[in-house]
Amino acid sequence: RKEVEQDPGPFNVPEGATVAFNCTYSNSASQSFFWYRQDCRKEPKLLMSVYSSGNEDGRFTAQLNRASQYISLLIRDSKLSDSATYLCVVILYNNNDMRFGAGTRLTVKP
Amino acid sequence: DAGVIQSPRHEVTEMGQEVTLRCKPISGHNSLFWYRQTMMRGLELLIYFNNNVPIDDSGMPEDRFSAKMPNASFSTLKIQPSEPRDSAVYFCASSLRDRGYNEQFFGPGTRLTVL
Numbered sequence: 175r176k177e178v179e180q181d182p183g184p185f186n187v188p189e190g191a192t193v194a195f196n197c198t199y200s201n202s203a204s205q206s207f208f209w210y211r212q213d214c215r216k217e218p219k220l221l222m223s224v225y226s227s228g229n230e231d232g233r234f235t236a237q238l239n240r241a242s243q244y245i246s247l248l249i250r251d252s253k254l255s256d257s258a259t260y261l262c263v264v265i266l267y268n269n270n271d272m273r274f275g276a277g278t279r280l281t282v283k284p
Numbered sequence: 285d286a287g288v289i290q291s292p293r294h295e296v297t298e299m300g301q302e303v304t305l306r307c308k309p310i311s312g313h314n315s316l317f318w319y320r321q322t323m324m325r326g327l328e329l330l331i332y333f334n335n336n337v338p339i340d341d342s343g344m345p346e347d348r349f350s351a352k353m354p355n356a357s358f359s360t361l362k363i364q365p366s367e368p369r370d371s372a373v374y375f376c377a378s379s380l381r382d383r384g385y386n387e388q389f390f391g392p393g394t395r396l397t398v399l
Contacts (some may be wrong), residue, residue, distance in 0.1 A: 261327065271332070
């Protein structure tokens with residue numbers, strides 16, 4: 175079983191749609207969780223951290239379910255510029271060893 | 285401010301040749317990471333350094349791969365001899381390690397093709 179698993183997609187949605195991605199992780203000792211965004215042929219960049227209480231940043235909402243060992247990312251009112259691959263990232267406590275999911279590809283169409 | 289700098293941006297070489305990838309982390313950062321990304325395997329951590337010391341190299345695929353960090357502003361990833369299956373994008377990232385997690389900033393990557 176992979177340490178971090180994501181649905182690779184692709185997700186093809188129209189502008190304005192709401193789309194959600196899930197990610198599961200295998201190590202119950204994992205303490206920190208993030209979503210990174212990677213544009214085509216570019217480097218990954220941090221999108222947002224994921225906190226136990228859930229957190230929101232504009233149109234983006236991230237949630238963590240420790241009991242079920244999954245995290246989610248919700249994008250509301252999707253824009254063309256949201257088209258990218260979204261990487262789920264998990265690290266162990268006090269350890270900079272990041273484990274990336276394979277990524278979920280999103281295409282937002284006009 | 286300059287971000288993470290990697291060179292070369294593209295490298296095409298023949299099987300059996302030595303390849304050296306270079307990375308300059310963000311000034312002041314004390315952790316440096318090397319990743320490899322392929323369509324089949326996604327983004328994989330190869331090795332990381334804290335304060336120039338290798339901490340975990342368990343991701344290095346085999347003895348053909350080696351990484352060094354002689355000082356805080358420079359690191360290399362070397363493949364010798366290179367093989368076609370080494371073709372991938374290699375990313376270097378740096379962060380300022382504090383207690384807990386600190387955001388990693390990625391360089392633009394080196395796209396390696398081994399013929």
